[in-house]
Amino acid sequence: MAGILQNLLQFNLIPCAQSFHALVVSYPCVLYDGTWGTVCDDGWDLSEAAVVCREIGCGDAIEVKSSAYFGEGSGQIWMDNVNCSGNESALSKCEYHELELNDCNHSEDAGVICQSVMRLVEGFDDCSGRVEVLHNGKWGTVCDYKWDGSDGAVVCKEMGCGNIKVLTYGAYFGATSGQIWMGNVNCNGEEASLSTCAIQGWGTHNCFFAEHAGVICGLPVRLVNGNSFCSGRVEVLHDGQWGTVSDDGWNLTDAAVVCRELGCGDVITAKGGAYFGQGSGPVWMNSVDCVGKESSLIQCNIAHWQHNNLDHLHDAGVICSGLPEKKACKKM
Incomplete structure (x- = not known):
């Protein structure tokens, strides 16, 4: 069993657009011992889905899918009766039945629909732009007061965009008159998500119109x-x-x-x-x-x-x- 547990660290998930399921290549799937396989929907709920969405950098889980909603996969069914607390950093760290020991077929492949809680808007590419966050079902901006490298680093990491290259302020990426959700953001740089950094309080800030935090990220x-x-x-x-x-x-x-x-x-x-x-x-x-x-x-x-x-x-x-x-x- 020790050998199996060591190999579990090699699990990977692959996202596809905003809808996912454990289907080889095109959708999130589980890699074990060099072979991609699916996840059975027995016991599959929002706790497990939340871990998947967080692991692949796609925000919150908004819907759980079962019964091969996204189509049947092929090959191995690697995980069954997955049981996550919801705080795990990877699906492989959740409890589940041993590999290959399951009573499932591919008509029971699990799936999930995620929604990102952060986006970069009006940038040059997917890794640059005005930072916007989703709170209470509404998108809003981040006040640029005290916006620094540690804050920007968390954004770039959360977006899967590598290192922070440039911090932007004001209307560098255009101005919007919508809600300003975050002010006095104070990250230490180690957070997995901007939403977990210290702030004054949601909707509390010291900014006026067109004082928006932004980033330009890039892998070196x-x-x-x-x-x-x-x-x-x-x-x-x-x-x-x-x-x-x-x-x-x-x-x-x-x-x-x-x-x-x-x-x-x-x-x-x-x-x-x-x-x-x-x-x-x-x-x-x-x-x-x-x-x-x-x-x-x-x-x-x-x-x-x-x-x-x-x-x-x-x-x-x-x-x-x-x-x-x-x-x-x-x-x-």
Whole structure:
């Protein structure tokens, strides 16, 4: 049983738009031992659904679905009689019947409909814009008074958008005359959601019209020229410019950090020799040495940034296992 419990840490969920169920590839599904499978609807209720929505960064659970509402899955049914308190950080941490030991078929696949409680509006992309939060069924803005990097970091993390790059104030992303829900926001940066940060009180603030908090977020790592979001040439953002990573010393440990940072599951292969084509611009990183626990590739050990004596014939790449659609539920 100890081996099973260790492997449970490898569960992943994949969201699709704003409606979800445990169906392979297109919808949230459970990954165990390299195989995707579904969740049985026995005992499935809002507590379990809330954990799913929170784990995939899609806000609150507003409706539970059962009886293969989103269509029948295929393959394994990994979880049955799931019992969550509702506070777990992942579905795999809830109680459930042992893997494969269930009396279900795919006509009983579980599902959920989530609703995000935060959105970024009028930005350049899904990861920038005016911050708006949903409270009492109504969307409203966040007062920019004392808006700082810790607050912005929580927003970017909650939206699945990586690190905070720029804080914005006033009407940078346009003005709206609606409700101002949050004022004097005071996050420590470790919160999973902006709604759990300290505030004056819902609807209490020191702002006037067009004093809106906003963010521009961005992951400092991307995969380019692959056949999916989760494969390609590794590129890092440094000093405002994208550049590549040399394959000198590039291994599975380094590649695993990239896959995890991008929400792409486990590493399958670490590639070298410009497998995904030659990049352009600077070769930012060489002789990368990760221990494997870093949250971002840029936290791994390197000698220094930029290597002018290297060419792009040795650009590093990676193929990861995941097929994420992490931002699908963020589009409003």
